Amino acid sequence: MIGYIESVINGILMGSIYGLTAVGLTLIFGVMKVVNFAHGSILMVGMFAAYWFITLTGLNPYLALVVVVPLLYFFGYYMQKIVIKPIFEAEKHVREPITVIIVTTGIWYVLDNLALLVFGAEFRVAQTSVTGKMIDIAEMYFPVAKLIGAGITFLLGVYLYWFLKHSRMGKAVRATSLDREAATLMGIKQSRIYNIVFGMGCACCGVAACVLVPFYYVYPTVGVPFDIKAFVIVVLGGLGSIPGAILGGIIIGIIETVGAQFMAATWTEMLIYAFFLVVLFVKPSGLFGLRQDY
């Protein structure tokens, strides 16, 4: 019995970190209506940044947040401004800009291969003060790094919720997401909002990267497994919904961990997609998605 409780809690911990990796994706989609295929690569960039920061300074791994998050914010901000915006403008009148998706795919390949060239294909593991540390509660073991990660996810979720609901900028972001043209007419500069949202989406990847590095390895295509999970999570939770992404992540984490206790791990992968299909069938907009198309 205690083993199953351990599994469930471990599932929630890992799941909330999956959710964290998906928050940036859902934020960008919610506002820009663009599926950012470079999401996993941006996570990889963040992980390399965090890895080098931790390895070179030897400081507490979570101090990397102070450096990596702003770094990724500006990385995203300027990537949107320089690479994506011109394409966006060419497709101004299209509701769902397809070419932008192709551009993000291009960014994905460029970043992954650039990392392969610069850092090589080997796997790197950062040795930090929380690496391998466990908390032992009634013979159940929980990794400290994952507990902290789940806590950071929760805080980020609350912050983003507050930001979008109550701050002036958040209101502008929501207005743009609801109706681009009306928002522009109200004096909101759409392109600037897009830059900021893309930057924030990447900054969320930065947070996820700092949470992952203390217990995960880094290599040039590390984004890919998380990428696929993030897409499932985002659609499951409802595209554009931040609580949806986090809860979607937790659900996937629980299915993965608990499912594996009853069947071979190979099957849990199938279970996740089966659950995903059922949700899409019953509630096509996802668990927390709005009924109407926004």
Place this chain on the structure above:
Amino acid sequence: MNLKKFIVPAIVLAMGTASFSAYAAEKVVKIGNILPLSGPSASVGIQGKQAREMAVDEINKAGGIKALGGAKLKLLFADSKGDPTTGVTETERFISTEKVAMLTGAWNSSVTYPATQVAERYGVPFVVEVSVRDTITERGFKNVFRIAAKDSWWTRDQFRFLSDMQKEFKTPIKKVAFVYENGDWGTGFAEKWRGLAKAAGYQVVLDEPYPSTASDLTPVVLKLKRSNPDVVFMTSNAADAILLTKTMTDLKVNVKAIVTSGGGHADPSYLAAVGKSAEYLFDIVEWETDLNRPGLKETNEKFKKLYGYNLTGEAVDAYASMYLVKDVLERAKSTDPNALRKALASTKLCGGKTGLLAYNCIQFDQTGQNKNASLVIVQVRSGKDGKMERITVWPKNVRRAGYKVVFPQPNK
């Protein structure tokens, strides 16, 4: 003065002609080698080429094949690119155009398989030094001889090692667990493990395939921990090997031994990434540089000086294959394929330069498989400088001198 000016070039010229005519008169035995010299397996192909060149150079310098009047060995290389069709074409060319006495190669099992078929058709002996696919020597061919251990022997030796350890340390093992990647390789190993475990009377408490691309393997490790095995057998690629090893250490999975199957666990970046978490793990490989064999150090130094890297399992097999060719030619006393085949079948080549291998003698069984070929098992330990090291521990005759095996491993 004038005379001297004339004489010196004349002598040089005469010497040149003399040596040229001596060369022309000298008998040469052509050996055709098919190797992947470009493409994805190029690095091992080149290792094989360089090791052969070093061996043949030594043989020729020592007087060539004495039974054939000091005939020199001449190596011909063909690049298979790791592609079966190219391998087959090159084999045909070697046999019909170059008229080679013997063939060797071809590293990739997928190339060796059809290439040996061609050699069998023409009746030319083919020495397979490395390719591991079982079926290469299981087709009833008369001209195919393999030096390396075959695929199914990897799992066999993992279990032999385990039974030897139990005897040596008087620690009984009852429960075993299998954790393996769900691809062709992992499931293939697992299938053999099941049969071996049954034969040895072990109880299988967990039989768990997992996807190599999984982002989190905590569920698998939790399950492993709950099943509480004495020994875990693993087959993993690099990324999942790292995740599993680290998670097993984190969750304090205590077992008596972890036995892995090369692949990801033998990848140099694996040890660099997991560090101390891999301590005490047992991994199976064809060969390791620290083997306790006579002459290995010197040969390795010579090889390193020539090519800039340490001998590898591939290189040692290739090196031995050339001494096998020499031995066969000496005994056959001719290059007639029938005589060569008979000589190959009755090979008992022990010690000498082939002594670098992990076992003593090359001897072929009825199928043409070297029946003495074995694999070695290494234990991972942290060295003095904190770097992880792979130390050969099994079979006992090649164990690193003075090393004390840690079995069972201490609790975490």
